[in-house]
Amino acid sequence: MSKQDTQKAAAAFIDSGYEYSGKGDHDKAIADYNKAIKLDNNNPEAYYLRGIAYFDKRDYNKAIADYNKAININSKFAAIYCNRGMAYKEKGDNKKALADYDKAIEIDPKYAIAYVNRASLYSVISVATLDMAIKDYNSVLQIDPNNANAKKGLAVINEFTKNIVG
Numbered sequence: 001m002s003k004q005d006t007q008k009a010a011a012a013f014i015d016s017g018y019e020y021s022g023k024g025d026h027d028k029a030i031a032d033y034n035k036a037i038k039l040d041n042n043n044p045e046a047y048y049l050r051g052i053a054y055f056d057k058r059d060y061n062k063a064i065a066d067y068n069k070a071i072n073i074n075s076k077f078a079a080i081y082c083n084r085g086m087a088y089k090e091k092g093d094n095k096k097a098l099a100d101y102d103k104a105i106e107i108d109p110k111y112a113i114a115y116v117n118r119a120s121l122y123s124v125i126s127v128a129t130l131d132m133a134i135k136d137y138n139s140v141l142q143i144d145p146n147n148a149n150a151k152k153g154l155a156v157i158n159e160f161t162k163n164i165v166g
Helices: 003-022 026-039 044-056 060-073 078-090 094-107 112-125 127-143 148-165
Strands: none
Touching: 003 026, 003 044, 026 044, 044 060, 044 078, 060 078, 078 094, 078 112, 094 112, 112 127, 112 148, 127 148
């Protein structure tokens, strides 16, 4: 099998895995991503998507391991850092989560999800980081003026601060 044929076969397994993930069948998705990786172990998308499937199964250690592999192959994909940050947040490692959100924003300053995730994290760290959360939510609204998550986040912060002050 030629390298091109192998990559096509791997892409077909990635597509199939993506379909299974969309249906919530993460085990079958992971099985297909495993087949794709066996055929083409230099494909960051396969590791990234398998990481998402592991994250959805709440297996954060395996998700982080896959995100790390994807980053080793392609360190310029903001979504990988953002997703790894979410896994670190779920594990309670806010420092690493924040670093990953920062890196995602550095790579793609218009990546609204990274701002939302970072703002969400800032809003739960302490009252002292609320200003940073507000700044991030406002950045999201500059990128996407209709972003419901940013609007909701700002409303929650406003309600919280109103209750503290008033």
